[in-house]
Amino acid sequence: MNLDLAPEDRAFQQEVRAFFADSIPEEWKTTVRAGLRLSPENLVAYQRRLADRGWGAPTWPKEYGGTGWTPQQLHIFWSEASAADAPAQFHQGLELIGPIIFTYGSQAQKDFYLPRIISGEDWWCQGYSEPGAGSDLAALRTRATRDGDDYVINGHKMWTSYAHVADRMFVLARTSTEGRRQQGISLMLVDMDTPGIRISPIHTLDEKHHTNEVFLDDVRIPAANLVGEEGMGWNYGKVLLDRERMVAAATAMFLPQTLRAVREAATRRRTAGGLLIDKPEFRAKLAQVEIEALAVQAMVLHLMADAAAGADSGPRGSMVKLRWSELTQQATALWVEALGPKAQHFAALDEGAAPPQDMPLALQGALYARVTTIYGGSSEIQRNIIARRALGL
Amino acid sequence: MQFAFNDEQQMLRDSVERFGEEQWSAADRLKRLAEGAEGTARRWAQMAELGWLMLPIAESDGGLGGGPVEIMAIMEGFGRHLMTEAYVSHCVLAPALMQDGGAHCTALLEQVGTGQVRIAAALIEDEGFDVASIRATAQADGDRFKVTGGKAHVEDGAAADWYLVSARTAGVSGEREGVSLFLVPRSADGLTVRRFRSVDGHRHCSLDLVDVAAIPVGAIGGAADRIDAALDRAIVAHLAEAVGSMEAAVAATLDYVRTRQQFGAPIGSFQVVQHKVVDMSVACEEARALTMVAASQLASGGAASSLIAAAKVRVAQCGIAVAQQAVQLHGGVGTSEELVVSHHLRRQMMLDLAHGDRDHHKARFAELTR
Numbered sequence: 161m162n163l164d165l166a167p168e169d170r171a172f173q174q175e176v177r178a179f180f181a182d183s184i185p186e187e188w189k190t191t192v193r194a195g196l197r198l199s200p201e202n203l204v205a206y207q208r209r210l211a212d213r214g215w216g217a218p219t220w221p222k223e224y225g226g227t228g229w230t231p232q233q234l235h236i237f238w239s240e241a242s243a244a245d246a247p248a249q250f251h252q253g254l255e256l257i258g259p260i261i262f263t264y265g266s267q268a269q270k271d272f273y274l275p276r277i278i279s280g281e282d283w284w285c286q287g288y289s290e291p292g293a294g295s296d297l298a299a300l301r302t303r304a305t306r307d308g309d310d311y312v313i314n315g316h317k318m319w320t321s322y323a324h325v326a327d328r329m330f331v332l333a334r335t336s337t338e339g340r341r342q343q344g345i346s347l348m349l350v351d352m353d354t355p356g357i358r359i360s361p362i363h364t365l366d367e368k369h370h371t372n373e374v375f376l377d378d379v380r381i382p383a384a385n386l387v388g389e390e391g392m393g394w395n396y397g398k399v400l401l402d403r404e405r406m407v408a409a410a411t412a413m414f415l416p417q418t419l420r421a422v423r424e425a426a427t428r429r430r431t432a433g434g435l436l437i438d439k440p441e442f443r444a445k446l447a448q449v450e451i452e453a454l455a456v457q458a459m460v461l462h463l464m465a466d467a468a469a470g471a472d473s474g475p476r477g478s479m480v481k482l483r484w485s486e487l488t489q490q491a492t493a494l495w496v497e498a499l500g501p502k503a504q505h506f507a508a509l510d511e512g513a514a515p516p517q518d519m520p521l522a523l524q525g526a527l528y529a530r531v532t533t534i535y536g537g538s539s540e541i542q543r544n545i546i547a548r549r550a551l552g553l
Numbered sequence: 554m555q556f557a558f559n560d561e562q563q564m565l566r567d568s569v570e571r572f573g574e575e576q577w578s579a580a581d582r583l584k585r586l587a588e589g590a591e592g593t594a595r596r597w598a599q600m601a602e603l604g605w606l607m608l609p610i611a612e613s614d615g616g617l618g619g620g621p622v623e624i625m626a627i628m629e630g631f632g633r634h635l636m637t638e639a640y641v642s643h644c645v646l647a648p649a650l651m652q653d654g655g656a657h658c659t660a661l662l663e664q665v666g667t668g669q670v671r672i673a674a675a676l677i678e679d680e681g682f683d684v685a686s687i688r689a690t691a692q693a694d695g696d697r698f699k700v701t702g703g704k705a706h707v708e709d710g711a712a713a714d715w716y717l718v719s720a721r722t723a724g725v726s727g728e729r730e731g732v733s734l735f736l737v738p739r740s741a742d743g744l745t746v747r748r749f750r751s752v753d754g755h756r757h758c759s760l761d762l763v764d765v766a767a768i769p770v771g772a773i774g775g776a777a778d779r780i781d782a783a784l785d786r787a788i789v790a791h792l793a794e795a796v797g798s799m800e801a802a803v804a805a806t807l808d809y810v811r812t813r814q815q816f817g818a819p820i821g822s823f824q825v826v827q828h829k830v831v832d833m834s835v836a837c838e839e840a841r842a843l844t845m846v847a848a849s850q851l852a853s854g855g856a857a858s859s860l861i862a863a864a865k866v867r868v869a870q871c872g873i874a875v876a877q878q879a880v881q882l883h884g885g886v887g888t889s890e891e892l893v894v895s896h897h898l899r900r901q902m903m904l905d906l907a908h909g910d911r912d913h914h915k916a917r918f919a920e921l922t923r
Binding site for chain 2: 363510
């Protein structure tokens with residue numbers, strides 16, 4: 161990838177920079193830097209602003225309403241977004257089901273769903289994992305039974321992030337128990353207001369509500385909501401998992417946001433021998449993470465060069481996901497370290513009092529970061545993928 | 554070197570174990586945490602009846618004179634069951650700071666031992682964990698003193714009735730000479746207490762003091778050594794808590810990987826998982842051995858501060874790594890509030906910060922062994 165920008169890319173960079181110059185409210189920034197998601201209302205507002213500018217779907221082809229940007233342009237866009245403390249766009253509609261719909265969906269599905277994803281009108285959630293099907297997703301047991309022009313779905317999904325705000329859910333369900341486990345899995349689109357859906361929150365270690373259990377009890381959907389062919393969901397799902405790793409690649413571009421927050425916190429923190437940022441031990445630690453973050457960004461560039469050349473990137477997405485997730489854990493942990501004893505002040509107990517600067521978000525970020533080596537294919541699974549696909553082991 | 558508890562210590566350990574199982578069962582944890590201060594007060598009274606509160610207090614101060622190994626027997630149980638009562642702050646650190654501190658200290662410590670009074674140490678200012686890096690000042694005012702300054706963090710200070718406040722009677726920040734220690738009642742004029750909840754269920758505070766009337770503890774100007782010695786005792790107690798928590802996290806993980814089925818087999822049958830659990834158990838052994846050496850040397854009066862600093866660093870590293878891996882191997886469910894394993898992680902992260910994080914004690918170790 162050519163890092164010396166061509167004149168048209170330089171002009172594009174200026175355009176993007178100008179857009180971000182006044183787009184990101186100050187009060188979003190600490191949340192974004194902690195690697196935490198903004199509230200759904202704010203994320204939708206951000207998506208609308210991008211959509212109004214014509215940039216609602218940066219990774220999509222033009223014919224589906226995307227920008228049709230080159231990988232170089234995408235890289236510029238993400239770099240500028242990162243520098244401006246903009247959030248990553250919510251990915252479940254945009255990066256996960258959207259591309260599946262425009263690749264495998266019917267014309268009616270494309271016409272209806274895609275514009276609503278770009279405009280921020282529809283919030284999608286992913287009904288994949290189940291209590292007995294996590295890393296081993298093919299063990300899923302949710303059943304979809306054909307009944308005339310409908311499917312009737314019964315099952316129990318877990319770790320369904322943002323089900324509590326979503327308008328729609330894409331679901332992997334079993335339509336047959338014949339043959340290999342992977343066969344007989346179908347991908348379906350479900351409106352969240354369909355009778356028979358019950359959502360139960362899962363509270364997590366960061367004391368935020370991101371995720372849920374979803375119970376499906378005789379949920380009746382039109383057969384037209386099947387994506388592609390019956391029994392082919394696993395293949396589409398695998399494309400999705402690859403796509404999820406691409407999301408990690410995009411997210412890796414946002415690592416410098418957290419590192420800036422670490423630097424600022426360390427610049428504020430007084431210690432016995434002067435400011436923390438002036439202490440050689442701390443500088444060395446920060447430098448180490450910054451160096452590794454640069455390496456990950458180089459890996460992202462490589463990945464995108466493959467994309468530009470239309471080449472299969474093999475397991476590089478897994479490699480980026482592996483390294484990014486480790487680094488986001490290290491960076492947020494270093495932030496907590498920079499706060500020192502004040503990281504113990506998570507929430508004020510007295511009226512009128514407030515927790516210290518960066519709290520509780522920095523600590524919530526560090527806790528939430530633990531899930532990044534688990535979700536979207538755990539680090540153990542990513543290593544299996546690399547062993548199999550890259551090394552032939 | 555003592556690597557096993559004697560009968561008496563074992564009985565103590567068993568008693569805490571029973572208490573933890575009854576009062577802090579993992580299944581009821583969220584309910585316990587939601588009870589807040591009320592539940593703490595109830596359990597504190599039970600601990601007083603069991604004699605635990607007076608155990609670490611010196612006999613000369615009306616206590617039972619229990620040493621670091623007895624305290625370890627207790628604190629392991631606190632760690633295993635993630636009990637949030639502030640035993641180390643009120644029953645180990647405060648009495649150690651006040652030992653032989655005069656008649657008013659003895660009188661207060663008797664009430665600490667019966668659970669009527671809780672005292673927390675206010676030692677940390679904006680400049681961090683070093684006991685001499687303080688700017689709060691104390692000025693003589695007749696036979697009393699008036700303290701002015703700010704304390705950024707008081708471990709377990711939210712429910713304290715009294716504060717042990719370090720302040721300068723001479724010198725400047727960084728000098729050990731001139732650090733003095735004072736008792737201040739919570740109700741004192743000029744004292745503002747701001748309370749905070751931590752992510753592990755502990756309740757801390759910060760203090761602002763403006764001309765607060767204060768009673769000196771120990772020799773004026775020479776409290777830095779007293780504070781360091783008391784902190785060593787508190788730190789070793791916290792190490793025992795960390796070890797108990799680590800061992801519980803490993804046990805929970807072992808149970809989980811034996812029962813959780815993926816790809817048609819328990820995940821514990823996969824070598825990558827086995828090796829991770831092995832590393833966790835090695836870290837436990839490392840932390841336990843180091844903690845027992847530190848506790849028994851402290852008990853015999855021969856513990857070097859460098860050893861305790863080393864143990865603080867290494868146990869924190871092991872504790873955090875073990876808890877992180879415990880969450881990782883549980884997968885998604887490891888991050889849920891409902892399961893106890895992430896509560897171990899939260900406690901380990903906060904234990905690292907209590908009385909100085911890894912970096913502070915690593916630097917201290919380097920300085921002490923120079």
